[in-house]
Amino acid sequence: MSEAANLGLTALILGLGIWTIAAREAFVAIVGFIAYGLLLTLVWVQLRGIDVALTEAAIGGGLTGALLTGAASRLRRIEAELRAQRPALATRVLAACVSAAAAAALAICVLALPEPPPTLAPEVAANIAATGVGNPITAVLMAFRGTDTLLEAIVLLLALIGVWSLAPDGAWGGRPGPLEHVDPNGILAYAARLLPPIGVVVGFYILWVGADHPGGKFQGATILATMWLLVLMAGLADTPRVGSKWLRAGLVLGALAFIAIGFIGVPLAGAFLGYPDGIEKPFILVIEFALLLSLTLTLALLLLGAPARAERP
């Protein structure tokens, strides 16, 4: 794309950002935010960061957008009331000043980066063959900076525990979300029967090509979680009990497999999360598939929210 198109994209993103902040209604702001995420995806494509673009589209735009839409529809009842009691002028000026200061600090940090920026890219390129995967992003995430990915998976679990802890006492251990009553012959049920087989194939494909091309477990798990949510929303299946032992085992499987393989690396490769020579790829695949399952469950359950219905006696 030419320089003019890049400038146009930048102007569009800035304009959309301002529009999102200025929007009075939460729902309008969220629609702006989702469009903003999709435009950011285009920016990442322009920067040749296809992996980041995929993640931004799947998680930044799609999943976060769905989370925020759910939050806005819950807040809708009290939104007008909240807007009526506007905070005092001093509070608003203070909030604007703090936001502007944070933005300025970020801008200064970015502008103060040395030129050319310090990079470990040549070292990654020199050692990538040792990991058995061809995609440098996957090599960094799973081998060179495996700890970061492990902690990311655990942070998501903690977030889910935080969501669950909002459950009323009576519903603890029960099923999240309302019972869906959808026309079993309607268009939603039709889509929920037609799409998941395709979506499951695409999700696993995205995970599998992540070894050598853009893709990976987070993007694949988002697609799988979406397919599961579609089935739940169409009323074809009920949400799982959060007290279920199987569900909880599935949730921690990814992190446990990651940690177990990390400890295997201590005697075999001399470091936590070191992979023994020659079998790096199978080890990475075990972690990727275990994480795919756990991330799918975690992301879908995050969207479903706190348990709301007690299990029938």
Place this chain on the structure above:
Amino acid sequence: MRVALDVWTIIAVTSGAFFFLAGTTGLLRFPDTLTRLHALTKADNLGLGLVVLGLLPQVGGVLTGLKLICIWLLVLLSSATVSQLIARSSRQGGSPP
């Protein structure tokens, strides 16, 4: 042959872009939810289809071409489903036009 394919790409992608423009104009100008949906889904499906057909001669292999066609079909399916759902909820909810 090469030139003919390139000309085909230019014509098809340009007409696809025209349909996107028309769809966006319809989305902005049409008076109520149902007509706006009509503009959006009809024009976007046709627009994306023309863009995909135009790009087909430019892709490296058959597999990539098939992926492009799959993307078009998936967008057709999802936009048809979503527009049905939006139309139904706008009729039931009686949302203001």
